Structures are given as C-alpha cells and as structure tokens.
Amino acid sequence: MTWFTIIIAGIITYFMRMTMVALVDRNLLGERVKAVLTYVPSAVFPAIIFPGIFINDYGTFIEMNDPKIFGAIIAILVGYFSRNVIATIISGLFSYWIIIFLL
Amino acid sequence: MLSKRQIFSKGILAVAPHMFSVIPFGIVCGAIGIELGFSPVLVYAMSIIIFGGASQIVFLQLLSGGASALIAVTSVGVINSRHLLYGAVLSEYLEKLSFIKKLLISYLVVDQGFAESNKFFQKNRNETHLHYHLLGSGGTLWVCWQISTLAGIILGSFVPEELGLKFAVPLTFIAIVVQDIKKLDHVIVMITCGLSSLLFFDAPFKSYIIISPIIALFVAALVLRLKK
Numbered sequence: 001m002t003w004f005t006i007i008i009a010g011i012i013t014y015f016m017r018m019t020m021v022a023l024v025d026r027n028l029l030g031e032r033v034k035a036v037l038t039y040v041p042s043a044v045f046p047a048i049i050f051p052g053i054f055i056n057d058y059g060t061f062i063e064m065n066d067p068k069i070f071g072a073i074i075a076i077l078v079g080y081f082s083r084n085v086i087a088t089i090i091s092g093l094f095s096y097w098i099i100i101f102l103l
Numbered sequence: 104m105l106s107k108r109q110i111f112s113k114g115i116l117a118v119a120p121h122m123f124s125v126i127p128f129g130i131v132c133g134a135i136g137i138e139l140g141f142s143p144v145l146v147y148a149m150s151i152i153i154f155g156g157a158s159q160i161v162f163l164q165l166l167s168g169g170a171s172a173l174i175a176v177t178s179v180g181v182i183n184s185r186h187l188l189y190g191a192v193l194s195e196y197l198e199k200l201s202f203i204k205k206l207l208i209s210y211l212v213v214d215q216g217f218a219e220s221n222k223f224f225q226k227n228r229n230e231t232h233l234h235y236h237l238l239g240s241g242g243t244l245w246v247c248w249q250i251s252t253l254a255g256i257i258l259g260s261f262v263p264e265e266l267g268l269k270f271a272v273p274l275t276f277i278a279i280v281v282q283d284i285k286k287l288d289h290v291i292v293m294i295t296c297g298l299s300s301l302l303f304f305d306a307p308f309k310s311y312i313i314i315s316p317i318i319a320l321f322v323a324a325l326v327l328r329l330k331k
Contacts (some may be wrong), residue, residue: 002145005172009162009179010152016183018209019201021197029191036324040188041218043319044287045276046297047185047312048157048214051304052273068270075274081283083121088278089271095235096270 035093107232116240117219120278124271125215125244126251127298131269132160133255136261139167143256150252154245155213156272157193158182159252161309174308183315189217196224196233208234218279241255288326295319 029037055071058064062069075092082088105113129150136146141163149159158179165175189212199203220237227233255262262268283289297313306314 001172002141002166003148005166005176006145006149006152006162008172009158010149010154011190012176012180013155013158013183013186014210014291016180016186017190017212020187021194021212021294022202022205024191026194026198032324032327035327036320037188037192039289039292039320039323040192040316041221042280042283042292043296044185044188044316045214046319047300047315049273049276049280050297050300051311052270052276055304057269058219060203061301065253068267071270072273074275075277076281076284077230079278080284082191084281085275085278086123087280089123089274092274092277093271096267097194100265100267101109102194102244 067099124275125239131250
C-alpha cells in the first residue's frame with residue numbers, strides 16, 4: 001500500500017514538473033504573465049527561507065534571540081558581499097554552530 | 104557560441120556549491136525515513152520516484168503519524184506544485200526541444216537547478232544548446248541526492264541531530280536570491296512571500312508553499328504596473 005502511495009505521489013510530482021514545459025503552449029501566456037514570471041525566484045524561495053529560519057521543528061515560532069536568526073543575518077551579509085554560494089552556506093552554518101556549541 | 108559540453112559543464116559548476124546544503128539535507132532525509140521505521144528500500148526508492156527533498160520527509164512523517172494515503176499524496180502534490188511555476192519560466196528556453204526531450208528533461212527540474220540554470224538562461228538567451236545547462240545542473244543534483252539519501256539511510260541515527268543540518272536549506276536559498284536585494288521591486292516581492300509563508304504556515308497540506316508565491320506574484324504584477 002505504501003509503495004502504491006509513493007508511486008502516485010511520484011507521478012503527481014512528475015506532472016507538476018512536466019506540464020508547463022511539455023504540455024502547455026507558451027503562446028497561451030500573455031505578455032503581462034511572462035513579465036510577472038521573471039519574479040518567480042523572488043516569489044518562491046522566501047517561502048522556503050522564512051519558515052526554515054523562523055519556525056522550529058515543532059511548527060512554532062522561534063524566540064527573537066534564536067541563533068538561526070543570527071546565522072541567517074551573517075549568511076545574508078557574507079552572501080551579498082562575497083557573491084559566493086559556499087561562503088554563504090558555510091558562514092551561516094558556522095555562526096549558528098558557534099552560538100549553540102560555544103556560547 | 105558555446106559547445107554542448109561547455110554548457111553542460113557550466114551547469115554542473117553552477118550547482119556544485121549548493122552541495123554544501125544538498126548533501127547534508129539528503130543525509131538528514133534518509134536518516135529520518137529510517138528513524139520513522141520505514142524499510143531502507145522504500146525510503147531510498149522515494150529519492151528516485153519522487154525526487155523532492157522536503158516533500159519526501161513530509162510524506163513519511165504523515166504516514167508514520169497515521170495520516171491517510173490520500174492526505175500524504177495531496178501534501179506531496181501541494182508542496183511540489185511550485186514546479187509548475189518553474190516549468191512556466193523554463194518553457195521559454197526549452198520551447199524548441201522535441202516532445203520526448205521535454206518529457207525527459209522535466210524529471211530533472213528541482214529548486215536549485217532551476218534557479219541556477221534560469222540565471223544562466225537570462226544572460227545567454229542566444230545560445231543554441233541551452234538545455235545542456237539544465238541537464239548538467241539537474242543531473243548533478245540528482246546524482247548527489249541519490250548518494251546522500253543512501254548515505255543517510257546507512258548512517259541513520261549516527262547523524263547528530265544537534266548539528267541542525269536542516270538549517271543549511273534556508274541558507275542555500277539565501278545564496279540564490281541575495282543579489283536581488285539590491286532591487287527594490289524584488290525586495291517587495293520577497294518580503295511579501297516570506298511574511299505570507301509565516302502567516303499561512305498552518306494552512307492545510309503545507310499549502311503555504313504555493314499560497315505565498317501566488318500572493319507574491321500578484322504583488323509583482325502590481326509593482327510592474329506601478330513601474331510603468
């Protein structure tokens with residue numbers, strides 16, 4: 001039963017990936033829609049970033065002095081000035097670890 | 104004009120730095136599946152059949168918590184519905200591919216690959232073999248996802264939970280959008296999305312992940328109108 005469920009979930013996920021690429025004719029989208037679509041990264045990724053920082057594993061809001069907020073601020077600063085993905089991730093993780101393990 | 108191989112390598116290199124978050128997250132994903140009591144084969148098969156990090160964890164957590172199969176499948180569908188947006192953006196650059204190639208390449212579209220290949224596409228519209236970038240980025244992410252979830256399944260509870268490795272996920276996406284905080288219109292869209300995601304976090308089926316982008320895109324449409 002679980003296997004069957006996974007396969008259905010996989011097929012649905014695949015359709016989400018494939019529909020707009022292979023099934024929908026791009027000419028159906030108007031110019032305004034295409035212009036709005038250039039904002040997709042900015043409109044989607046904060047929905048992964050914000051909960052990943054501000055909500056803990058139990059689904060509740062973190063305290064305002066949580067080390068994850070500090071780690072995220074460091075990552076934003078390092079990322080902005082270094083333009084380097086690895087530096088962004090590592091600086092965020094390390095500043096987070098320094099607080100939870102050393103302080 | 105770049106060759107197919109050059110573009111393919113650029114795709115690999117573009118996502119390679121994201122491995123610092125994809126690999127830890129994959130390990131956590133595999134480990135959680137085993138911890139929840141599912142068979143290793145089943146946990147691993149999800150990495151091939153679903154191939155979507157967060158949705159795999161949610162799926163197993165729901166089933167182990169006694170939720171019905173319908174709820175688990177619906178949640179995976181809702182969480183992964185953001186790929187409809189990625190597809191709509193990418194279709195511009197993949198238009199000329201044959202139907203079969205479109206069907207095959209779609210399987211490889213995931214968040215980081217979409218983000219990095221989209222950046223490349225915007226700057227190199229006139230290249231002929233653009234889709235090789237997506238093959239390179241998506242293919243790399245696929246291989247690393249398979250290896251890291253397998254590693255998590257094998258290592259299981261050896262992965263110390265205190266490390267908070269899941270925190271690498273928001274960090275990797277910060278790295279993707281951080282250069283856009285220079286642009287006021289993008290900042291407005293990002294903050295709209297982020298605040299909406301917190302506001303709707305408890306909406307059923309994890310639907311905040313698609314509700315907040317839709318709200319943010321409406322705001323983007325408004326911003327575009329004001330800019331004119």
